[in-house]
Every structure is written in C-alpha cells, then in structure tokens.
Amino acid sequence: MTMEKGMSSGEGLSQISAVKVTAKDLETKQPQKDRRGGFVLVHAGAGYHSESKAKEYKHVCKRACQKAIEKLQAGALATDAVTAALVELEDSPFTNAGMGSNLNLLGEIECDASIMDGKSLNFGAVGALSGIKNPVSVANRLLCEGQKGKLSAGRIPPCFLVGEGAYRWAVDHGIPSCPPNIMTTSRVDSERETERKVFLFAVGSPSNGCRGRRIALIRRQEQGFSLAAFKRNKRKLELAERVETDFIQLKKRRQSSEKENDSGTLDTVGAVVVDHEGNVAAAVSSGGLALKHPGRVGQAALYGCGCWAENTGAHNPYSTAVSTSGSPFLASEDGVLGGVIVLRSCRCSAEADSSQNKQTLLVEFLWSHTTESMCVGYMSAQDGKAKTHISRLPPGAVAGQSVAIEGGVCRLESPVN
C-alpha cells in the first residue's frame, strides 16, 4: 500500500517528529453462543476535525460499526458487513463520501468507491459516479456479480466502472438513483453542517475571523446551500486566478499551503472487517477533492490503492485488511497527508479453551495518520457498543511531517469447525 510505504520508508523516518503508540487490549468475555462473531474498524476521514464537530464524527463511526456487527452476527459475508458500515458513513452529511460530498468544478458530485474480498481477492470499484446515494453499494454489487463468473458469450464481467456507464449499470441492477440536488443540498439542516460545508470550500485564507463572517452569511440562507457555497467559492477561485499573474501563480502553485485545501480533501471514509471464520474485507469511499476537474478519479477507486484485503494463505498465517485515505500520486509533495486503518488476524487456540472446542481469532488493529486528526471507531461482536476516538497528532507536530499510530488487540472466540 502506498501510504504504508510512505510512512515506513527509511527516508521518511527522519521526518517523523512524533510517534504516539497506544496499545489497547480489548480482551473480552465469552461470546454470545447463538450469534456469530467478528470485528470492524472504521474511519470517518483523515484531515482536520474540530472539537465542535467531534461528537458528530464519533456518532457516525459508532453507527457504522453497529451496522457492520449486526450484519456479521446475522451471518452475512464480510464484504456485506463492510458495505453496511460504509453506507452509514456515506449517508452522513459530515463526511466527504456519498451524500453531501465535495462538489467538482461544475458544481456536481462525483464519487469514488471500492471494495475487496480477502477470500476470493475479487475487487469492485466505481469512479466519478453521480446520481447514486451509496457508491460503495455499486462497488459491492460489481464484486458480487464478478464472483458469478463470465457473462454470456464468454464476456468478462466488469469490476471497475466509471461515470455515466457506472450509473447505468447500477440502475440496471436495481440500485435506486438519487437526484443530484438531494445529494448536494443535504447539509442545510443544521448550523454545524453549514459551518463544515463552508470550511470545505474555503479556498481563501481560512482564518477564524474570515470563517466566522462566512458562516454568518450562510445562516441567512435556508435552501440550496451547497450550490450557493459552490458558486461563491467558484467566484473566489476565478478571482484568485485573475489576481495571480503568471509569475506569482507559478510561485504560489508550488508554495500554496496544504491547509488551504486538504482539510476538505482527505475526508475519505473506510472500513475493515474480519468475520468469525477469519475472512477479511476492506472498503473505501470518497467524494474526492473540492473543485476537482469533472471526471477526476482518486485512489479510493483504484485497485491496490484505496483498499486491500487478503485472507490467510499457504505462505501467510495472517489475514490482512487495509483502507487508506490520501493520494498515492503526490510523489512531488513535500509532506504526505493521509491516513490508514489496518487489521490482521490469525487463528490461535487459547490454552485454557483448547479442551472446550473453541478457537481464538487474534485480531490486531491500528490506525495511523499524518493529517492533524483522524476519527475512528471499532467494535467486536462481543462488545455492547462501539468505541470511538479522534486521534490527533501530538502538540507541536507538523501535519505531513509527523505520524500518529495507535492500535489495539482483540481476541474473538468461535466454535471449532
């Protein structure tokens, strides 16, 4: 995975000014015997999460974990559980995925999403998809259809569809369409949502004073907020382009602060799941960059970039699932801004239980980010509710040049087959 590579390379280590490692051992009690087990780890974006919105982000992570665990307990596939978590994250107007995603240069929402099944290594993805509320559902359906084998006349089924073709495929497969204006304007309900939307589209200097003024302006508007914000910021962009002469523009291009844009650009959401049999799945979904060019596809849609899942094999005792946030193509950037969630699991018979026909699945998990903060949630089928957390870089650490790593261990017990 590109993010892993970036963060663990020898060259990168010299830039790491702070590393925070917290081990949380989540050893839990006996599982409920009538239900299947499993574990899920989700994140609602690596970027910047203000204290004022922390509660909202934690809440959506908690709901996403619960949805995945409900699926696992009902015996669903790991891919269906990870999809359920992503649907919840996409439906939140606070995340840059699905409903309320960033708007592109034309004021449209175009989403990327992908999913991978660790058992079959099958993959499904959509890119630059408009008009569908839950892009991850289309990615999962592509994965499912791909697992059925070839189409009539020996045709290979698609696993990655983009744009209008992806939309058509989804509708043809019974996935309902969603009017673009509903996806765009869903954040007018609360002042908090309004505030975030402004922040996402703040292409000028994001000083507090300036931001406060914009929020006051917006509060007067009741409807069509996203579009109004888009138009206002588009005008700002056009003004910036006029003001920046060729020379200044070239200079600014290379010097422009990541903070101006990236706090709104890295809100990719993701989830990783392991079921009681040790099958893993991973998924990722993103609305992409604010004011991106129409048709732009980011890493969330790309094989081997946005997510990876691989069950234990002959040469590998671990099942592994990874979901990333950030851009793998920014080789020339000074700092790498991104985040990652990872889990790996292996079977091990606990000594005390070896006589009781039970086997323990050891699940190690971690989240890591070079952005200022990352909101995560995790839950096992043995837990009553999900744990949520906003991980932050230590005080004084510089985003893009520092990395925070936190994680834990969870033991799941399941009957021996």
Added chain:
Amino acid sequence: MTMEKGMSSGEGLSQISAVKVTAKDLETKQPQKDRRGGFVLVHAGAGYHSESKAKEYKHVCKRACQKAIEKLQAGALATDAVTAALVELEDSPFTNAGMGSNLNLLGEIECDASIMDGKSLNFGAVGALSGIKNPVSVANRLLCEGQKGKLSAGRIPPCFLVGEGAYRWAVDHGIPSCPPNIMTTSRVDSERETERKVFLFAVGSPSNGCRGRRIALIRRQEQGFSLAAFKRNKRKLELAERVETDFIQLKKRRQSSEKENDSGTLDTVGAVVVDHEGNVAAAVSSGGLALKHPGRVGQAALYGCGCWAENTGAHNPYSTAVSTSGSPFLASEDGVLGGVIVLRSCRCSAEADSSQNKQTLLVEFLWSHTTESMCVGYMSAQDGKAKTHISRLPPGAVAGQSVAIEGGVCRLESPVN
C-alpha cells in the same frame, strides 16, 4: 506488477509447461557523436497473431520504434519518446488501441491509457475516453501538467480523468477531438483489416468455416463496417443469451473458452524507453474488451497496473520500466492470459572506454507472455532500423498455462556528464 507476480509465483510454476529463453546480445558500435542515444521496446498486443497478419503487426512495431528513437535523438524527454511510440501503435487499425478499438455494448469506442515518468514518478492516465484519436497523448499531457505543481487556489491537478470529463479536459488543453465514426469505421479500407475486425467480434464459435462465411458477408459492405459488425455480433450475443437457459448459462459462464473472446481482448499496446541519461518511461494503451459495459476501465488506465517506470535511486542501481497487457483482476481464472515488456538499465564504465570520457548504459530487456503470441519491436539510437519479432508459445504449449520469455542486452555509449 501483477503480471510479474502471476508469472513468477511459486504456485504458478507448476503450471508452466514450457519456458523459452533466448538471449540476444545487441552490442553495437560507436554511437553517432552528434546525436543522443537511447533504447525503445514496444509491443502491439499479446494475444493471437496469425501468420497472415504478422507483417502488419511487425510493420507498426517498426514504425513505433523509429518514432521513439527520432524523439530521443532530438533530445526529447523519455515520456515524449514513449508517447510517440504509442501514438503510432494507436493509429494502426490493426491494434486494439486508439483508432479502430473494440466497440463496447453500445457500439462506442472507449479507451484507456496511462504513462509513467521514471524520473519524477509522476503518472498520467485516462479511462473510458471517447472522441480522442490518441488517448496516450491526453495521459502524457496530464502527466506534464501535473509536474507543473498545484493549480490556482492550491488545488491538486488531476492525474487520472475518465469519460466526458477527460474528453473536456483534453479539448480544453488543445488536443483535437475525433468524430467517433472515424475512429470506428477506419478499417474498411482493406480486406485484411476487415478480416481482423470480424475476428475480434466473433463471439460465436470461431471455426474457420464460420469465419470465412462472415468475411464473405462483410466484403459486400463498403462503408460503416465496424458498426455493422458490432450490430451483427450484438444480435448473436442476444441470441446466445436467449438460448442459454439459467442452468446452462451458469455452467457456460464458468466453462466458456478463453479463446472465444480473449484473442480480441488482450490487444493492449505498450512501450518502454530509456534515454541516454538513463531516464526511463513506460506507457500503455488499450481499447478494452469487445462488447464491454460502457464505463468499464481496465488495467491500462490504472496506477501500478498498466505500466511502471522508476529511475535508479539511492537504494536501487537499476532504472526499470514495465508495460503490461492482461487483466490483474482475474484472480479466479484458471489461466492467466497476458504479456509484459520490461527493461532495466544501469550505468557501467566500460574498461576500454573509461579513459575516453565515455560511459556505457547497460540495457537489459525482455518480453514475456502466456498468450499464444506477442508481437514486439526494439531499437537503439545506434541501430539503423528496428528489429521486430512475433514471439510464440512452443508447439503444444497451452495458452494461460505456459509462459514464453525472450530478451536481450544492449549497450549504449554516451559522453560522461
């Protein structure tokens, strides 16, 4: 690279029934002192190339090599040289890339292409692109624009664009559009071209008798050939879908022979280049699967899948460039059908020349395929003309379960900086 992995894995080795290795040492004489050096390796598709069409494929490979070498000799970037080779391959109606690409289910051409610069590690790609004669030119332009740094207001430039958005970006950047009917019907000129088009779209049993009858039918048509062939084969597909009952269809889905479809599906073209300074670049372009779903994007457009280029670095004495053909997502397929071209180069001072202010660039190159055949061409700036070759699996070897590997070595001399 996925193809490399597939072909060199321990599990795969048991399936390899034949390995052919041919080393061709191309040590050449002194370079022309007034011109810059370099080396190019191209391929016009891994699939099935009949003896009757061998000449055409070799000819386009030769022209592609010459175009790249002309660029290198003129001091162009490795990325511009590799683009020049790809443009030539795309312009041929015999390859499944650019002009005359496979048609999708709606009878449209949608192309994928990508390019990577080994010096900057920058990447450019387009997917499901219609209406542009040379998709690789758009990919190269995306790469070039990406290397200029951020856009106004700190926006990150796109490196992967798809569909309508990719088309708009290309036209906005001065790349001329090409009417779809010109790209579709360009093969009516010669009988040979007609024959190939029929073969590409033969979704029924490709027996000689049947094929001959179809060709006879087509010869009566003078205009709009591709569209007619598409409509005829679409009808066959619909008939096949009616005839195949649920049970039979499911069975056929899993059993359908690769030969029915893949001889027309793996005609991705690619090139790898090293310039006289050791900078490498790689590119790939494909029209994708015949009768694919609109919006389908294949590996030719995907980062880390279709091509890779990486200059020598602190921990790596070799510059490496790779271009692949085949699908990385077919984890469940019985056999892996694909091809790859690779070059790697390193600086080494030849003993005799160390006193003459000259340095030798050692270039090792190879092509490998699991398909029945692969047409390649290669040339150094010191050669008068390109060498071309159609590599075939040894007699009796089964496509998808056997691999052919051939390659050579080339020494380029250049003045010490």
